[in-house]
Amino acid sequence: HEVIPQRDNEVVIAFKIKEHDQVSVRRVTIIGNENVTEAELREVMYTGQGGFLAFGSGGPFRQDAFERDVLMLNALYYDRGYLSVQVAAPRVDLTPDRTGIELTLSLVEGPQYKIRRLRVYEVDAEGREVEPLGGRRALREMVRAKPGDVFKRAELSLDLQRVRTLYRDAGYANVEADPETNLDPERELVDVVVPIRRGPLVHIERITVRGNTKTRDKVMRREMEVEEGDLFSETKLEESRSRIIALGYFERVDFSTEQGSEDDKIRVNIEVVERPTGTFQVGAGFSSIENFIATAQVQQANLFGTGQSLALQAQVSGLRQLINIRFYEPYFFDSDFSLSVDLYDQLRIYNDFSQTSLGGAATFGYALVRPHTFASLTYTGEYDEVSTVARSTFLGTSSAVSVFRRLPLANLFRDGFTSSLRPAITYDSRDNRLFPSSGMFLRGSVEWAAPQLGSDNEFLRYKGLS
Structure with missing residues (x-):
């Protein structure tokens, strides 16, 4: 180092560092x-x-x-x-x-210790043993280790975490269950004692959401398994976090807790990082059959931060013209019912005829067992017209066909108005609805169209989707 004199009896000490290659x-x-x-x-x-x-x-x-x-x-x-x-x-x-x-x-390494005595019990504030939550036998069965086993810290820690979760799910957020060990090196044995102190019942004082610049608070709060004023529950908080992640609106969702205004109160903080939820796609191509093909799609999965979704899709080519609009509201009027509406206009041109389909569908859903199992009822009204008269899209035209061929074509493609009801059961355990990496999606439905519903066509259709 170097000492550099300054005014007023002060000095500057300069350290010179010479770095060598990394070792x-x-x-x-x-x-x-x-x-x-x-x-x-x-x-x-x-x-x-x-x-x-x-x-x-x-x-x-x-x-x-x-x-x-x-x-x-x-x-x-x-x-x-x-x-x-x-x-x-x-x-x-x-x-x-x-x-x-x-x-x-x-x-x-030292000796390998085996468990000589293992005791898990609950004590009150004065240190007296009391009846544990769920009973002594149930508490002991939650810990897999037994006398004579080799001591395994990770296994014991996992079992004690299950014990803590049991108490925290009952509202005892500040439960203590820390193991105490006493080694006997001569006999290579260890005594393990776990005193449990449950503490007071704790209620959730406040739930604070941070980091959401677009998504409204209620979109996350309605996915919560707990509300302000409820007893604390560790499992319900974990389930709440999973449900918020499953929305697909956030890159990251973190839960944390802190002491409330009193010992029996706790605050829950939710930190989120939002991700883009809108997509805009435009495509074009060329086919020897359909000639020029153009597609466009606009979708917003979190419309105005309300959790609603809106999608518009259009396709046009020499042989088809499709327009579809879909709106979905997962909590209709903030209830457990959901609503989705689909409107579409389609034109398909074949060699000898054309088919137009104009219609829509309205679906009401209800959560049977949140967050995975839902029931829904869909009404569909669709008017189909099969024509041998020349029809055209922006990029193509069909040729006219003899009138004598209309009848078989109409029968084959269900010409007329179709009115149907479709009840369905859906099981959805995907971890993320927009970008899933685990879980499953299962749906079974039965569609019924009959004259009683004003339908020109009559059928019963079963459908499964996974």
């Missing part, structure tokens, strides 16, 4: 592991694992990554009962060319 980890040697293979240890380590561009080296050395490796090695041994394992500070050797380092890790 890479050439080799990691592990010694002392007798009961866990080196391959298993290396699998949980980051240090020494070269990337695709490392070209044979183990990648650059990072102190934070190495500290994480030590924690992962300890966790691996704890999960196998080695509760007194010790990972010594590494020995670092510089390679002869001074461009890399070699690390040597020394382990002292």
Whole structure:
């Protein structure tokens, strides 16, 4: 460093730093592991694992990554009962060319501990044992470990998380269930005691939504399984988060909680990052059969931030002309009913005739079991006309045909007015309705058209969709 004098008896200390090339980890040697293979240890380590561009080296050395490796090695041994394992500070050797380092890790595994006594119980504020939620037997059965088993920290942590969830779903948001261990190195046994302190019942004081610049608050709040004033429930909050993600309007949805104005109150914060929900597509092509083909589609899945969707689709070619408009409201007048309306006008031109279809459909749905199972009833009114008279789109024209061929064509393509009802059951467990990556979609329906509905055509149609 350099000291530079200044006025008023002050100085400036200037540090000069000379950086050299980044040091890479050439080799990691592990010694002392007798009961866990080196391959298993290396699998949980980051240090020494070269990337695709490392070209044979183990990648650059990072102190934070190495500290994480030590924690992962300890966790691996704890999960196998080695509760007194010790990972010594590494020995670092510089390679002869001074461009890399070699690390040597020394382990002292210690004995493998088995459970001698395991007790899970609930105590009150004064420390007296009380009847746990669901009963002592049910509580004990939630923990899989038993005396004589090898101690496994990850398994015990998972089981205790299930116990905490049980209490949190009942409104005890501040429940404590932390294990206490007492080692007996001579006998290689461990006593595990888990005292549960449920704390007070906690109500949700406030639900705050942040990050939504377009989507209205109510679009997310109506997907919530809990409301302000309800008892806290961990599972219902997780289900609420899943339902908001399934809307497909957000890149990220995060839930967090914080202490409310009193000990028995809690605040729930919802942080969202919105994603674009509108699409505009235009396409054109050429076919030897249909000549020029043009398509256009405009869709908004979150119309004005209300959760409604509106789609307009148009296709035109030498042999067809299709226009379709669809509107969907998932919560009709903020109720559990949904409404969708479809309107369409279609013209198809064949070699000897043309077919026009003008109609629409209205569907009312109801959530039988939210959020996955729905029932719906659709009314469809459609007028079909099959004609041997020359018809044309913007890009093509059909030729006229003898009048004697109209009757079989009309019978084949259901000429006339069709009025039908279609009840359906839908099961939808997709994790995201716009960009699904898991779940399933199943729908079964029966469509009935009859003169009683004013229909010229009569049929019964079964349909399944997955």
